[in-house]
Amino acid sequence: MWKTTLQGFCVLLLALILGNFVLGWFQHDDAKKPQTQHSESPNRASDNQDQSCFCQLTGVLDDCFCDVESIDVFNNFQIFPLLQKLAEKDYFRYYRVNLKRPCPFWPDDGHCAIKDCHVEPCPESKIPVGIKSGNYNKYSQAANVVSECEQAEDLGAINSTLSNQSKEAFADWARHDDAQDHFCELDDETSPDAEYVDLLLNQERFTGYKGPSAWRVWNSIYEENCFKPRSVYRPLNPLALSRGESLPTSLCVCPGDDDGEGFYNWLEGLCLEKRVFYRLISGLHSSINIHLCAQYLLDEGWGRSIWGPNVQEFRRRFDTAETKGEGTRRLKNLYFLYLLELRALSKVAPYFERASVYLYTGNQQEDSATKDLLLRFFDQIKAFPMHFDEKSMFAGRKLEAATLKEEFRLHFKNISRIMDCVGCSKCRLWGKLQTQGLGTALKILFSEKEIRNLPEHSPSKGFQLTRHEIVALLNGFSRLSTSIHQLHNFRLLLKDNPR
Template structure:
C-alpha cells in the first residue's frame, strides 16, 4: 500500500506530550512521493546490510563526554535516577582508533558540528553493548526546545525557504526514529502497549512517518555521495570484512533510484551557498542540546544520531562537493566541507544513523500491519 502523503501547506500544531510543533508540508515534486515508496519497499534489502556494518568496531565505538555542561536550560529540575539510564564505558577499545580520533579532533569555529573534545571526562562506549531502548526518561523539554528554538520558524511557506522546511523535516525524522526505538523496545514485552504508542507517537503525530522516511532518503543520498571513500577506506584494518557489505549497500538499486536521489537534489537546488551557515548553526546547536539530556543512555544515542544527521547535511550541502573534474576532486580532498574530510567518528555516525533510520522504518511497517489487522478485525466485528 503506498504511503498516504500530506498535501497541506506548512502547519504548526502544538502537542503537549512531546514534540511541540512538527512540520507538515506539501511535496514540491512528485518524485519525492515516489522516492518515499521506493525506500519503504526497498528497506527490507538495506536493513540486513546496515545491521551487518554496525557490528564492526569502526562503527561501534564513540568517545562521549557524558558530563559536558548544558548551556540551554537548567538540568537540576529534571534529573534522571533511573537504573535503565546508566551505561558502562567500553573496556577494549582499539588503540589505533583512539589515536585516530585524537589526531583528527579539531575545533572549527564554523563547522557543521563539534564532537566531544578528548579529555579526562571523555570515555568510549560500545553501541552494540548499550542498545537504544525504553528507559522511561522524559525528554519532552529537549524535543520542545529543538522543534521550537532550533528548527526554522519564519516564512516557511515562501518558495525560497523550502530548504528550511526540508531541514525541519529531517529533524522531525530524527525525532520519529527515537520514538520508533521506544516502540520497538516496548514491543519486546508488551505488543498491545507498543501498538498504542505507535498510534500516539507516529501514526497520529502529524508528519512523523513521512518525516522519518524523508530523513532516511537524505541519509541514503549522503551515503551514495560517499561511495568512493566508503569503497576504498580500510576502516582501521577491518576493510576486507566491511567492504562486501559496504559495496552491496552503495550499489543497491535503492541508492541508484532517481526518485530517492531527488530528495537531496531538491535541498541542494533550494539552498543558496551563502545561506548554508544557517543550517550549520543549527546542526552545531543540535549536538550541544544533547548535553542537556539527563539520561546517559539517551544522551549517548542522541549525540550519535545528531552527529549522523549533521554528517548528512555536511555531505549534501558542503561547498564544492558536486564538482566533477579531476582538479576539482583534488581540491575537494583538501576542502573541509567535502565528504573526504569527514573524520572517523563522522563516517561511523553517518552509517549508524542511517541504520537507526532503517530500523525505525521497519518498526513503522511492523506496527502499520498490526494496526491495519486490528482495524480489519474491528470492522468485521461491527458488521
C-alpha cells in the same frame, strides 16, 4: 410413480446445485468490488481503523519525487540487512562520546536515576587497538614502515614509532579537519570524560525518562532553533501546550498536538531550505518515537526485563485520531529524512572507494571484509533511481544563498548542543549520535565539489571525515532504516490486534 419421484428429486437436486453456484458467483463478484462506507462490515471497519496510521502513508513525498512504496521495498529487502551486518563490525560498534558535558542553555536538571537510563562504557582493554590509536591510514605504505600496533601496548609507543611522513600526513589531516564547516558541536575525543561505548550493548529503547525536563529538550529544539517567521506568534513547537492541557510526559511525544492543518499553514509559505530544516527535525523526532515504541519496557520483575513493541503507544503517537490528523505527516517526514541521508551517502561513496581510505581497527583481514561490505552497501545505494535532489537548495543569488546556508548550519549546530541537556544518559547517547549523523550528512551534501575533486593518492588532502563522523553517519542512517523496517512490523501488529 417411482419414476416420477426420481425425476422430481433430480430436478430439485439440480436446482440446489445451480442456486449455490449462482449465490457463490455473486458473493465472489461482490468481494472484488470496492466496499462503500455504508456496506462495510464491522470487522472491515475495525481493520481500516487499526490501519489509520498508514492509510495516507502512500504515494509521492512532498519536496521530492520518490514514493513511499519504493522506499519500503528498497530499504526492507536491500539496505536494512546490509546495515545490520555493518553495525556489528568493530569499526562501527564502538563510539567515543562525552556524556558529561554540561548543558549550555539552562541549569542542569540532574541525570535520570532510572536504571535503564544508564550507559555502560566499554573498558579501554576491550577496544581494538587500531581504533584507540586513531591511525586511520595504517595500511598505507607510509604508515607501514614499522608494525607499531601489533607490538605496542599503549598509545605512547605507537606515536613514538610513526614515520616522519605519517606524522606530517596526520598533522595536515588535523589542520584540514579544523577548517571544516561542521554542522554539529563535536565532542573533544581527547577529553578525560570521553569514553568508548559499545552500541550493541547499549541499545536505544524506552527508558522511562519523561516529564518537564525531557519535554524542555524538544521544546527548545522546535521553538528556539527552527526558522520561525516573525508573523507567527503561536508556538512553533508542536509539543507546546494547548489551553487547559498538562505537560507532555515523554521526551518523544510526537509533533502535531495542535489543530491539524492549521499548524502547517505557516510552513507552506517558507522557502525550500527552511521547509527542509523543519522536516528533518520532525523526521528525526518521529524516528526516535518509533524506536521507543518498538523497544518498549513491557514488563519487569524477578531480575528480568521484557522489551518489545507497544502497539498502543504507537497508536498514541501516530494514529490519525490520536494526533488530530498529524500522524501521517510525521511518518512522511521520516521518509523525507531517510531520502536526504541516502542522498548524502551516495554522494560520499567516491570518498570511501579510494584505495587510500581504510576502516582501521588493527585486524587487517576483518578491516578488509568491513570495507568490502561497505562498498556493497554503496553499490546498492547508487542503484536506487529516486534520490533527493539537493541542487535546488541554496541556489539563489550568491550572497543570499551563502547567508542562508550559514544560518542553516548554525541552527543545526545549536541543536546538536541541546543534546547535552538530555538528562537520560542513554537518550543523550543516541540523540548525540543521530544528530551527529545528520550533521555529517549535511556536511557531505554541501561538499559535493570537494568530494568530486578528491586526490586518489593523498589521504590527508581535500575533503575528510573523521572516524567519529563515519560511525555516526552509518549508525544514524541505520536507525532510520530500522524505523522504516519497524513500520512494516507495526502494520502487521495493528492488523492482528484490533482495538
